[in-house]
Amino acid sequence: MTPPSVIIVGGGIAGAGLAYALAGHADVTLLERDSYLARRVPKQPVANFVEPPGTAVVRQLAAASRPFLEAPPPNFTTASIRIGCGAVTIAGEDRIEALALRLAAAREQRSDARAIDLTEAGRRFPILRPGYAAWAMLEPDSAHVNAHALHHGYLQGLRGRSGRVVTDAHVVGMRRIVGRWTVETAASGRFYADVVVNAAGASADKLAAMAGIKPLGLRAKRCLAIMLDIPLDIPPNDWPLLRDISGDLCVSADANALFISIPDIRSSASPNAAPAEEDVVAAIARLQRATTVTAGQVRHAWAGLRSFAQDQNPVVGVEHHADGFVWLAAQGGAGIKASPAISRIAAAAVLDQCFPADLAALGLRAAELSPQRLRLQQSAQPKLH
Ligand SMILES: Cc1cc2nc3c(=O)[nH]c(=O)nc-3n(C[C@H](O)[C@H](O)[C@H](O)COP(=O)(O)OP(=O)(O)OC[C@H]3O[C@@H](n4cnc5c(N)ncnc54)[C@H](O)[C@@H]3O)c2cc1C
The missing domain is CATH 3.50.50.60 (FAD/NAD(P)-binding domain)
Structure with a gap:
């Protein structure tokens, strides 16, 4: 046929x-x-294996995709798709319950997820601002996906x-x-x-x-992404992804750059969604509340569209x-x-x-x-x- x-x-x-x-x-x-x-x-390996927030269907689709992402067919690509570095999720006082639920859900899927004290969180993600988080969990087996x-x-x-x-x-x-x-x-x-x-x-x-x-x-929402040059001087992919359970901040570090993504900054129908300057300024202020970062040069900022039914x-x-x-x-x-x-x-x-x-x-x-x-x-x- x-x-x-x-x-x-x-x-x-x-x-x-x-x-x-x-x-x-x-x-x-x-x-x-x-x-x-x-x-x-x-442009960064942002996608993370941590169980995505979202509907049960989305979580099942992500779980079903994991074997392919972890071990793609031979000759699929020379670059590594899975970049292992774990994930730390933090919560302020007001979101401790949400983090406990998250931990329970993660443990159902991956038994290695565990609560960690804030000293360990700070050791793993050294620019975490002391006193910012009230509780933290670690998913050591988590990894970025090199999109x-x-x-x-x-x-x-x-x-x-x-x-x-x-x-x-x-x-x-x-x-x-x-x-x-x-x-x-x-x-x-x-x-x-x-x-x-x-x-x-x-x-x-x-x-x-x-x-x-x-x-x-279908509705399009913008997700702001910023690459910030900053002299961290850390081995590439050595730090875990840092995510705030409130869902409004996700940070990964790579050599001398921080990659920040802030979802759903505002609704947009435009396919050509360039980031507004005030959104970039607000995102950096958001980063500064959570970390000890004081300065950095924006190498690249863009707003990607994510669409939802x-x-x-x-x-x-x-x-x-x-x-x-x-x-x-x-x-x-x-x-x-x-x-x-x-x-x-x-x-x-x-x-x-x-x-x-x-x-x-x-x-x-x-x-x-x-x-x-x-x-x-x-x-x-x-x-x-
Ligand atoms: C900053 C950021 C961070 C993200 N982080 C994650 C993450 O951690 N994990 C995760 O799983 N996902 C993440 N996502 C979401 C993920 O990137 C999207 O779900 C995904 O890119 C959607 O892919 P798509 O192919 O459906 O759409 P798109 O990537 O938008 O592709 C659609 C393509 O269609 C083309 N097109 C449109 N109209 C026409 C036309 N008339 N003729 C020809 N071509 C056309 C467009 O040019 C475009 O290239 C993130 C997204 C962003 C922006």
């Missing part, structure tokens, strides 16, 4: 992961509007199995004509395929509308109102660490296969991810007149 032709719109981690999962089973073309890929993939290495590995695997990547391919229109999609780009011509996958990140609803499909009401679960599955249209969107704040499992689920949807049995055995269900569940939720909401 001839393999189906598939166009994936969006070359972020979601599109690249799916392209990798499909390569060899379908004739894959990945279209990306930017002139280079990975522009929106976080760039993961993205690169996916694309290398795609190209190695005859997949195509087209950059500067801004999709501006789509039509289904006699059982095939015609996909129009602004400057790179037309493409044709049996199946189109919407992996357009924060632009996923807009892309669906181009195909005449009702949007799902109303129930905070990703959207992965076929669209019932259009033939050959598959959603792969709303990855939220876990699109990296959950990407291996999500990619396999999306590949099964594209190839019209059953939901992966091993993921079903973990309790994951296609219905929890399908775009239809959002339409049902929308229609169940009372209308205000």
Whole structure:
């Protein structure tokens, strides 16, 4: 049987992961509007194996992805995807209960998670401001995910199995004509395929509308990331990730730089979400409350968009109102660490296969991810007149 032709719109981690999962089973073309890929993939190994906050579905997807991230296939990439350095989560007086719950949840998954005293927290993360935290927990087995290495590995695997990547391919229109999609780009011509996958990140609803499909009401939120040059002079990846349980600060240290990420700084519908200066200033003030850092040069600051469905679960599955249209969107704040499992689920949807049995055995269900569940939720909401 001839393999189906598939166009994936969006070359972020979601599109690249799916392209990798499909390569060899379908004739894959990945279209990306930017002139280079990975522009929106976080530039630091930010994704962490610590159990992500979020819904049970997101946590299951991340847990199911961990084996791939820890031991990718041979020749996947030369760089290490897993960078081991542990994670310290801290809480102020008012969040001790939340941290205790977090610790209990972490111990269910990984028995090595434990409470540590503040002296140990300060020893492991030496710039932690004394007196800032009231309690701390350590997940020694936690590690960063090198998002760039993961993205690169996916694309290398795609190209190695005859997949195509087209950059500067801004999709501006789509039509289904006699059982095939015609996909129009602004400057790179037309493409044709049996199946189109919407992996357009924060632009996923807009892309669906181009195909005449009702949007799902996805929301984009900005996550601010700052790389701060600072003379720490520590061995690379020697310190753990530091995370405040309040969820408004995440810091990792690397040689002579600190990488700070502050989620959900404000809502934004713009795909080109540059950071506002006042947000950068507020983020550095936030860092200074938690650490002894007094100065540093901002090397790079950017605001990435993370998009969410109303129930905070990703959207992965076929669209019932259009033939050959598959959603792969709303990855939220876990699109990296959950990407291996999500990619396999999306590949099964594209190839019209059953939901992966091993993921079903973990309790994951296609219905929890399908775009239809959002339409049902929308229609169940009372209308205000
Ligand atoms: C600072 C920061 C820190 C993060 N930390 C973590 C973390 O610790 N762990 C974790 O798991 N996740 C983390 N995330 C979230 C994760 O990065 C996202 O979930 C993930 O990047 C979403 O991937 P995506 O491919 O769906 O979207 P994107 O990366 O946004 O990719 C979508 C792509 O589609 C392209 N596109 C859009 N419209 C069109 C069109 N019309 N034609 C062609 N191309 C189009 C865009 O140019 C873009 O490249 C973080 C995100 C940020 C910003």
